Amino acid sequence: MADGKAVAAGPPAAVVAKGDAAAGADPALFTFAEFDRDAGERIGWSNYSYWRSTLHMFLRNRVALFLLVLLGTILAFTFLQPLLPNQRSPTLINIDPATGRQFRNLVPSAEYWFGTNSIGQDLWSRIWSGTRTSLLIGIIVGVVEMVLGIAFGAIWGYVRKADRVFTEVYNVLNNIPTTIVLMLLAYIMRPSFQTMVIAMCAAGWHGVARFVRNQIVIIRDREYNLASRCLGTPTHRIIMKNLLPYLVSVIMLQTALSIPGTIGWEVFLTYIGIGLPVSIPSLGNLVNEGRLIMMAPELRYQLIFPTIVVSIITISFYVLGNAFSDASDPRNHV
Amino acid sequence: MSDGTDKLLEIRNLRVDFPVRGGLFTAVRDVNFSIRKGETFGLVGESGSGKTTIGRAIVRIAQASSGEILFRGRRINGRITRELDSEVVQKIQMIFQDPMASLNERAKVDYIVSEGIINLGKFKNEAERLALVEKALLEVGLLPEFASRFPHEFSGGQRQRIGIARSLIMEPELVICDEPISALDVSIRAQVLNLMSELQKSKGLTYLFIAHDLSVVRFITDRIAVINKGELVELAETEELFAHPLHPYTRALLSAIPVPDPILERKKVLIVYDPASRDYRTDKPAWTEIAAGHFARANEAEAAEYRRLLAR
Ligand SMILES: Nc1ncnc2c1ncn2[C@@H]1O[C@H](COP(=O)(O)OP(=O)(O)OP(=O)(O)O)[C@@H](O)[C@H]1O
Ligand SMILES: [Mg+2]
Numbered sequence: 001m002a003d004g005k006a007v008a009a010g011p012p013a014a015v016v017a018k019g020d021a022a023a024g025a026d027p028a029l030f031t032f033a034e035f036d037r038d039a040g041e042r043i044g045w046s047n048y049s050y051w052r053s054t055l056h057m058f059l060r061n062r063v064a065l066f067l068l069v070l071l072g073t074i075l076a077f078t079f080l081q082p083l084l085p086n087q088r089s090p091t092l093i094n095i096d097p098a099t100g101r102q103f104r105n106l107v108p109s110a111e112y113w114f115g116t117n118s119i120g121q122d123l124w125s126r127i128w129s130g131t132r133t134s135l136l137i138g139i140i141v142g143v144v145e146m147v148l149g150i151a152f153g154a155i156w157g158y159v160r161k162a163d164r165v166f167t168e169v170y171n172v173l174n175n176i177p178t179t180i181v182l183m184l185l186a187y188i189m190r191p192s193f194q195t196m197v198i199a200m201c202a203a204g205w206h207g208v209a210r211f212v213r214n215q216i217v218i219i220r221d222r223e224y225n226l227a228s229r230c231l232g233t234p235t236h237r238i239i240m241k242n243l244l245p246y247l248v249s250v251i252m253l254q255t256a257l258s259i260p261g262t263i264g265w266e267v268f269l270t271y272i273g274i275g276l277p278v279s280i281p282s283l284g285n286l287v288n289e290g291r292l293i294m295m296a297p298e299l300r301y302q303l304i305f306p307t308i309v310v311s312i313i314t315i316s317f318y319v320l321g322n323a324f325s326d327a328s329d330p331r332n333h334v
Numbered sequence: 335m336s337d338g339t340d341k342l343l344e345i346r347n348l349r350v351d352f353p354v355r356g357g358l359f360t361a362v363r364d365v366n367f368s369i370r371k372g373e374t375f376g377l378v379g380e381s382g383s384g385k386t387t388i389g390r391a392i393v394r395i396a397q398a399s400s401g402e403i404l405f406r407g408r409r410i411n412g413r414i415t416r417e418l419d420s421e422v423v424q425k426i427q428m429i430f431q432d433p434m435a436s437l438n439e440r441a442k443v444d445y446i447v448s449e450g451i452i453n454l455g456k457f458k459n460e461a462e463r464l465a466l467v468e469k470a471l472l473e474v475g476l477l478p479e480f481a482s483r484f485p486h487e488f489s490g491g492q493r494q495r496i497g498i499a500r501s502l503i504m505e506p507e508l509v510i511c512d513e514p515i516s517a518l519d520v521s522i523r524a525q526v527l528n529l530m531s532e533l534q535k536s537k538g539l540t541y542l543f544i545a546h547d548l549s550v551v552r553f554i555t556d557r558i559a560v561i562n563k564g565e566l567v568e569l570a571e572t573e574e575l576f577a578h579p580l581h582p583y584t585r586a587l588l589s590a591i592p593v594p595d596p597i598l599e600r601k602k603v604l605i606v607y608d609p610a611s612r613d614y615r616t617d618k619p620a621w622t623e624i625a626a627g628h629f630a631r632a633n634e635a636e637a638a639e640y641r642r643l644l645a646r
Binding site: 037038041042048050222223224226227228229230231232233234241242245246330 | 454476
């Protein structure tokens with residue numbers, strides 16, 4: 001390039017000299033190029049793959065990557081912790097062999113790392129057990145709601161004839177307060193892990209369906225979808241190939257946010273007394289127990305530990321959801 | 335000429351309404367025309383006049399509220415049988431206005447191009463499908479290796495050719511071209527137009543070519559219909575329309591075509607169409623054949639005047 005400029009600017013003698021030098025360097029550069037129509041088409045070649053770019057963009061976000069590893073570690077540890085040596089059962093009431101009384105409200109120590117609760121159970125193992133229960137509820141409910149929400153929302157949004165019926169059903173379901181649905185189901189079935197999961201799914205899936213439906217209504221009349229209709233593509237394939245791939249990022253964000261949301265509901269349900277039975281430790285149970293003795297400053301550790309775990313989970317899912325949503329949006333792919 | 339046998343598509347009294355807040359909006363009304371086999375039929379009108387709506391009504395994306403659309407003499411709007419439906423899907427295809435919006439960004443060119451033949455099951459095995467895709471891409475001047483790429487890697491002209499390949503793989507008879515070049519860079523418009531006319535010759539296609547200015551369609555169409563606010567105002571052979579425009583709206587459109595001569599261009603008188611200039615209170619206008627093959631929307635008085643004009 002610099003060479004070319006010099007040639008253009010310099011006196012005629014210099015032109016000849018430089019020209020000769022260049023020709024001597026690489027004669028191939030100065031042969032006549034045949035016109036080649038195919039070569040004209042070969043532009044902008046790249047080896048793009050949607051999922052590879054998504055992964056690449058996601059991995060570039062260090063904070064999100066750290067939180068993903070953190071969450072993964074926490075989830076793995078909740079399963080590993082009971083298998084480690086010298087762990088107490090989360091439901092075991094520890095008795096002082098000397099006095100025969102329970103180790104009540106022991107502050108954290110070398111023996112009881114997170115202390116004990118008001119009836120002498122080991123808070124360390126209760127927190128891990130509770131985190132496992134709550135995370136599992138959150139993830140199962142999130143996935144079930146997503147599957148139901150996508151299935152119904154896609155039909156609701158795309159099949160015009162179904163719109164009326166679905167909207168009516170939604171209005172009915174949506175007008176029943178979530179608390180009432182949860183309370184009713186919790187009463188009808190015995191309080192248990194399954195009851196919790198079923199109740200939460202029943203209360204939340206139609207919200208996801210409406211979300212998906214609205215997203216689909218926004219994109220369903222874009223020209224590329226009309227083109228597919230012109231080609232006679234059946235509805236299910238339009239949904240699978242044309243619509244859902246465009247919604248990956250928003251749906252993942254929604255699901256990621258719903259997991260801490262579900263954990264929050266679990267805490268709330270326990271608070272109003274229809275959550276998991278006391279015999280199953282969960283973050284809801286732990287926060288609730290901590291809340292009862294919150295007034296005594298020296299016992300606040302019983303509230304602080306579970307609150308920290310809930311906060312970490314909530315923030316992690318929030319950041320992860322946003323990071324994934326950004327990464328999976330092809331407009332951000334370079 | 336109009337003996338009825340060579341009519342590939344016939345539209346009778348077509349009306350299309352869209353539900354809008356507080357009632358219905360009539361995008362297209364009282365539209366009558368027919369397209370002969372092998373010709374290029376131009377449909378010209380300004381933005382919002384209902385051109386796309388007519389095209390979409392033919393491929394049945396927009397529903398006709400009343401009127402008839404006949405393909406090879408058979409009615410294809412409203413309720414039709416499954417066999418006729420899949421026949422029409424195959425025989426009538428559409429090329430879209432905006433190549434940036436009309437390709438599925440999340441699918442590879444391979445899927446986009448073969449979507450139609452997958453729907454029709456027009457191949458026996460994977461190898462045959464790949465061969466069909468390759469042939470379709472080559473026909474529009476694209477390289478077969480593009481099949482494994484995503485649409486966003488292509489230029490506007492290439493994307494439009496992918497769109498053409500996608501519709502031509504169906505082996506259609508009638509192709510509705512909805513302003514196929516207006517979103518393209520001026521430098522590649524001619525290339526796409528030439529490609530389309532080559533394909534028309536080699537495959538014996540019939541085109542309904544939609545455009546918003548007359549200068550583009552003059553050189554590629556056999557006949558032109560001019561549409562204004564959802565109603566056809568004039569229809570004639572291309573040269574006839576340019577030589578003897580009757581309707582004031584057509585004249586206004588013609589006067590808007592730039593002349594590539596600055597002196598003439600400066601002297602040119604722009605005609606502005608004023609719908610209020612005509613009195614339709616007592617004498618209602620209708621779609622009238624003024625001369626053989628030359629139609630205009632006119633009332634009795636205007637029709638008489640138009641006939642006098644043509645006679646001169
Ligand atoms: N789905 C729809 N719902 C309501 N109104 C519509 C719909 N589609 C089109 N219209 C209206 O119908 C009229 C005709 O639209 P159409 O797209 O056919 O115009 P066009 O001639 O193709 O214009 P352009 O040159 O801008 O593409 C416009 O006024 C438009 O607003
Ligand atoms: Mg249009």
